[in-house]
Amino acid sequence: MIKKIAIVGGGTAGWLAANHLGHALLQSGIEITLIESPNIASIGVGEGTVPSMRNSLQKFGISESDFINECDVTFKQSIKFVNWLDKHKHGANFYHHLFDHPHIFGEELTQQWLAEGNGNDYADFVSKQHVCCENNLAPKTIATPQYAGINGYAYHFDAKKFAAFLGSHATQHFAVKHLFAEIKDVSCDEQGFITHLIDSEANALEFDFIIDCSGFSAAFIGQKLGVGFVDKSASLLTDTAITLQVPTQSDDEIPPYTIATAHQAGWIWDIALTERRGVGFVYSSKYMSDDKAHAKLHHYLGNKFEHLTPRKIPMKVGHREKMWHKNCVAIGLSQGFVEPLEATAILIADFSAGLLAKRFPRTREDINLVADEYNQQVNYVWQQTFDFIKMHYCISDRTDSAFWRDNKKTDQLSEKLKNNLARWQRFTPVREDFASKFDLFDLENYLYVLFGMHYVPAKQQTKQSDNQQVAKLKQQRVNQLLSELPKHRELLDKIKKFGLQKY
Template sequence: MMIKKIAIVGGGTAGWLAANHLGQSLQGSNIEITLIESPTIPTIGVGEGTVPSMRNSLQKFGISESDFINECDVTFKQSIKFVNWLDKTKHGSNFYHHLFDHPHIFGEQLTDAWLASNESSDYASFVSKQHLCCEKNLAPKTITTPEFMGVNGYAYHFDAKKFAAFLSRHAEQSFSVKHHFADIKDVVVDDAGYITHLVDEHDVAMAFDFIIDCTGFSAAILGNKLGVEFLDKSDCLLTDTAITLQVPTSPDDEIPPYTIATAHQAGWIWDIALTQRRGVGFVYSSKYMTEQQALDKLHTYLGEKFNHLTPRKIPMKVGRREKMWHKNCVAIGLSQGFVEPLEATAILIADFSANLLAKRFPRCKADIALVIDDYNRHVNYVWEQTFDFIKMHYCISDRTDSEFWIDNRKDEQLSQQLKSNLARWQRFAPNREDFASKFDLFDLENYLYVLFGMRYLPASDTLNTVRGFEQLTSLKQQRVNQLLDELPTHRALLEKIKKFGMQKQ
């Protein structure tokens, strides 16, 4: 049986990313794609940060970066700035940058030199040209830099609801994706367990050959209807609640070109600046902090000026589905699973999963058996690696000011892989061979910035002898000085893009 009709159930960022990936990949195939969106269930709408791979997806879709920036309230993201993730009694008010430039642009010797220097300076500042650009609130490019290209590495912050609407228009206009509003209340399956029809609230049965579940936390189809088990990870990842606010800003406020992630006694706070507002979220563990304490701390962070704003509470169900593809149904987005958005994880995994599905989408029912196991294995690997990477931020912290931070270091909360990696990295610095899979969404550079930013360092007797690195340091500083002269401020570039647009490649 040929696959001729695909239903994507659920809109939002995940649904429309899937629609664009499949629409682009299946052009000319005569496969019809319909996105079915509930008119009554709102999207979560708080995933507003990305990683650099999003540039590749938008470019692949044929989207104009200038249009995207102007229509989705986009700002540039060059880093995540982690504040107070270490013990303030030992390190004072501390921060480090997880930059989007590779730390070895000027050579691996700079990392070796930093390790051998008794770490008197910040790692990211020592090896990268991007650190000071971020601290000076500079843009990652100039108005003459072509679309999707950068002087420094970058991703985006955006208004999630505007982004979903933007992707919707593009999918409909460029890839002829159909958009239908309905609440799906049931499915019809055949004797082999494959879905044949979706049933809406009016008992209308709609025939489809393949289903993509983008219904969010409920996983209404893959989980509720097909019974794929949810694997709970709350015993090792302790945060389970977020309270969020949209905070207005002034037109002359500077716009940090990075996400700010500020640790507190039982979790952390995200702070994302768009052109007209900030998206702020207070992530915490309800085991270690009451809702009232969380609200009080959020208002302390924001200041009395914003005490009148009412936060939105979002319970977080941390974990993943046992598998993401069952029979003719694939889950993408929050229906796959959830882990706190500390490293822009939600959109990253949704984009990866949709792209992977589009690359080898089955053309007939018999094809499913040929690709389903690989897909599940790859996506499950990505989720497990992501859980480890997020957990690492907590378990290598030396904070002892609350039971939350102390409990996060308990050995039984760590996977065997993470324990093995951390034991090795306590003796030897991470290297490329530690990340052998092409499905490592978080790679060597990500781990270097986080491990060394949090002062998790290899033993001194395993370090390489370094000579002649001074020339590299001088070259890096020359480049930094050039960028400080050439790059506009973040807000200035956004205003120019709004007025003139960027050059096409």
């Protein structure tokens, strides 16, 4: 019987796993212990999420008001992609990957946008949310119940505070134990299952199941159990990030979106919290030196913070051959990493932990019934995620550097992505192009990115129709929201003072 689970590694991935498993197994008699090294700090820069995080937090029974106030949370309604297209052709350019569905008002507006020759911004044409983002409005009002939204939204937060917040919830509500120890080795039985974790004091800690949340080191799934790593660095070229935390003023407006600004060898994230900005310069070391990256980061910040020293984070791009081997499952960076674009790290960690919790084995025999299927499903998620992120680069018409030119080479694209892009040059993407339940990025995500980057069908399959009524309805709703929704910071101040309604 599986009676004792060890989650090795804290941080966001470890404590997400603890909450998912704690919630699912609370009445099972299974004991869960999260073991955290006192000497290894978490990466702590994954500060953006996607809307599915709301479902997880609500399922855990977390108060959204408490979460917002304790983790310096701001609302995220979009990713604003800046200069991902050729400036000479398009001038200074941007588009929004919004969290509202593009067909809230029906598919007619998309058809009209295609038929009229794409002169307008796609997200602005079909959505009420684009204008709200550009006016720094919140996605809800103080009267909107927690986890409900007038516009779709996710969160930005302080990653270290979020991990601590999740930890407190898991220990208080799901009886998860928290142990500080340095795990140096493991003992395995003759079948290759881990039976004991050996700490720095030579204590043998007995466990029946191990969740490896040890980060890029993959200390258990990789180093101890020998599961191989599928390197994707030849396809996704960015491999390094340097980050800074930049102070802001209490009356600064807070953009309700992540800003992703492209540069000659990658891109820059810019995330505004209530009292600071998290800024990260993502680049490929093959195409840009560290010194030049530092200089360009400071230039982006107006050379106002040259006294601050950026933190360098090498990125290991790829994923494990298997995420579940014997009685060990990797979650988080030990499982794999794409790069920070589109907040995929927390998304896949949350998905993987939730999937494991749904069919957690009770015996070793049960592992044989569920592990292969788990590996297939999570592996599919990784493949589709790599395709989605790679698409951002390969459909860009930028040619101003070797980085952007090399991203267009098709020899590193998956067959599925090549076929999809060829089809979408002639046919508009449709729901049936995304048939799997495990497509974490679906039709709406692709429409915003493809059409935002002017990747539209050459022979458009559209029908001319009179959509004036739909366009009028959309504009009425936009005008209503402009008058009703508060500014982003105004709502956060009210939540801090009054809290959100529970229902």
